[in-house]
Amino acid sequence: MSAKRIIDCLQANAQRCPDKVFIYDCEGTLRLTYAEFWQQVQLRAASLTEGGWRQGDAMCIRSTQSASYLVLYFACHLLGIIIVPLEHDLPEARVQDVNVRVRVIQKQLPGHVFPSSVSDVLFTSGTTGQPKGVVVSHQAMMADAVNLKVAQGFHHDIVFIINGPLNHAGCWTKVLPVVMEGGSLYLMPGMKNLDSFFTALDFIRRLPVSADTHRQPTAAVFLVPASIRMLLQFSQDRLAQYADVIEFIETGAAHIPHSDMLRLCELLPDSRLFNTYASSETGVVCTYNFNDGKCLPGCVGHPMKLARVSLRDDVLVCRGDALMMGYLGQTDFSQPSLKEIVTSDLGRFDEEGRLYLVGRQNDVINVGGLKVSPAEVEEEALDIDGIADCICVADSHSLMGSVPKLLVVMEPGVLFDKRAIAAHLRSALEAYKVPAKYEQVDHIERNANGKLNRKFYAAQ
Amino acid sequence: MKEKIYKILEDALPLVDLESERLYDELDSLGVTTILMELSEAFGIELDSRDATPKNLQSLDSLVRLVEKKLSGK
Numbered sequence: 001m002s003a004k005r006i007i008d009c010l011q012a013n014a015q016r017c018p019d020k021v022f023i024y025d026c027e028g029t030l031r032l033t034y035a036e037f038w039q040q041v042q043l044r045a046a047s048l049t050e051g052g053w054r055q056g057d058a059m060c061i062r063s064t065q066s067a068s069y070l071v072l073y074f075a076c077h078l079l080g081i082i083i084v085p086l087e088h089d090l091p092e093a094r095v096q097d098v099n100v101r102v103r104v105i106q107k108q109l110p111g112h113v114f115p116s117s118v119s120d121v122l123f124t125s126g127t128t129g130q131p132k133g134v135v136v137s138h139q140a141m142m143a144d145a146v147n148l149k150v151a152q153g154f155h156h157d158i159v160f161i162i163n164g165p166l167n168h169a170g171c172w173t174k175v176l177p178v179v180m181e182g183g184s185l186y187l188m189p190g191m192k193n194l195d196s197f198f199t200a201l202d203f204i205r206r207l208p209v210s211a212d213t214h215r216q217p218t219a220a221v222f223l224v225p226a227s228i229r230m231l232l233q234f235s236q237d238r239l240a241q242y243a244d245v246i247e248f249i250e251t252g253a254a255h256i257p258h259s260d261m262l263r264l265c266e267l268l269p270d271s272r273l274f275n276t277y278a279s280s281e282t283g284v285v286c287t288y289n290f291n292d293g294k295c296l297p298g299c300v301g302h303p304m305k306l307a308r309v310s311l312r313d314d315v316l317v318c319r320g321d322a323l324m325m326g327y328l329g330q331t332d333f334s335q336p337s338l339k340e341i342v343t344s345d346l347g348r349f350d351e352e353g354r355l356y357l358v359g360r361q362n363d364v365i366n367v368g369g370l371k372v373s374p375a376e377v378e379e380e381a382l383d384i385d386g387i388a389d390c391i392c393v394a395d396s397h398s399l400m401g402s403v404p405k406l407l408v409v410m411e412p413g414v415l416f417d418k419r420a421i422a423a424h425l426r427s428a429l430e431a432y433k434v435p436a437k438y439e440q441v442d443h444i445e446r447n448a449n450g451k452l453n454r455k456f457y458a459a460q
Numbered sequence: 461m462k463e464k465i466y467k468i469l470e471d472a473l474p475l476v477d478l479e480s481e482r483l484y485d486e487l488d489s490l491g492v493t494t495i496l497m498e499l500s501e502a503f504g505i506e507l508d509s510r511d512a513t514p515k516n517l518q519s520l521d522s523l524v525r526l527v528e529k530k531l532s533g534k
Binding site for chain 1: 471472473474475487488489490491492493494496497507508509510512513514
């Protein structure tokens with residue numbers, strides 16, 4: 001494979017398999033072949049050039065699971081414009097904040113442009129308040145594609161169901177090996193309507209045998225553990241009926257209960273079921289097919305082809321071509337990736353070299369695979385008139401694993417109105433970061449230095 | 461019944477305008493599942509993904525009809 005960027009693979013497919021459908025959208029009513037999609041990309045690129053966009057600029061885009069988003073994404077890549085994909089419901093003021101942050105960095109670079117090695121800047125929540133921009137190279141994107149293709153068996157006749165946000169690694173990284181192999185994507189708005197997931201599977205089951213390969217198309221999908229829980233709780237009988245068409249399911253981003261793993265193995269005995277370790281910073285690192293007869297809880301398997309993992313005092317250290325170039329504002333653009341990343345994840349290896357995740361070092365709250373920084377929530381909450389003090393803690397949730405909960409101390413005489421607090425936070429934060437629960441308290445525990453005593457609340 | 465459902469969901473979904481006539485549009489996947497779970501538990505009924513339709517989740521009144529239908533089917 002001589003392609004150095006995913007856009008090169010896309011262009012090659014427009015020549016190699018022009019009539020192969022790349023995207024199914026709107027329950028299959030919209031179909032775009034690779035040739036048609038490539039044509040749209042070129043037209044969009046032309047309009048961007050007319051609009052004054054140039055190589056090395058950065059564009060902030062709200063990410064949606066739609067053909068139009070993917071056209072814009074690849075049009076930017078065709079022109080060498082760096083993509084900054086954002087949550088679709090991010091408040092406008094926050095979009096502008098990100099825009100400013102990115103442009104400040106761009107103006108500091110030679111020629112006031114990002115280097116051609118840069119592909120995207122992904123924003124991710126960390127321990128401290130503001131989300132950090134993760135700068136990812138084209139090399140890292142290609143490495144992710146190769147890792148997934150080899151480890152999970154992507155091929156030309158896969159139809160990958162995209163049911164989650166394309167600004168998150170879970171779904172976005174799967175677009176890469178699909179393009180690399182000339183497979184197809186089925187786009188759906190989300191898992192709000194579980195019926196539409198089964199509609200997608202019905203649609204894929206009815207697709208004709210491929211004229212190129214004489215194989216029956218099969219389905220694959222990434223599902224966070226919360227979505228798997230939803231399917232098992234409300235539709236497990238239906239799921240079993242699609243065992244013949246589901247080639248593989250990948251999960252990750254959060255802990256999956258062992259009982260759910262076992263149940264999935266029973267319902268889908270011949271499907272590959274992967275538990276994967278990945279992050280915006282490290283790319284895709286390890287994956288484990290837990291439908292192997294052993295179904296090992298907490299296991300994420302062996303490192304993928306272009307990834308290396310070791311432990312340093314039980315902390316995961318990642319190396320390989322899929323690593324980020326650095327955080328925005330701290331990037332060495334002369335290298336396509338960092339040499340190593342010391343993560344916040346704790347792990348152990350078994351005697352066969354399989355990795356297990358055993359916990360995290362930092363305070364990030366994992367809400368069904370989406371990371372929430374408590375400090376970010378607290379900063380916004382303290383901006384609300386009437387709130388004297390607060391702390392954002394993790395509260396257990398049967399579906400999501402954890403959800404944020406805000407403990408609030410009100411100013412004397414001020415009414416505690418949780419709906420008003422929630423509405424204010426929603427105007428500043430993505431929906432998944434807004435606490436689901438609120439409680440008024442007399443005081444917040446702090447340590448001798450005045451810092452929030454998070455350990456106290458974690459022990460509750 | 462309507463007031464009972466309102467109270468049950470008010471705590472669980474602080475961001476959602478439960479009095480909206482376009483309730484389904486206000487919900488995300490977690491919101492839909494929360495409604496299914498809370499109503500199943502509160503009324504001892506079985507709800508599954510086929511019940512989570514835009515029509516059934518259109519408003520509090522439609523939720524009342526859904527619960528009454530499930531209760532009468534027991």
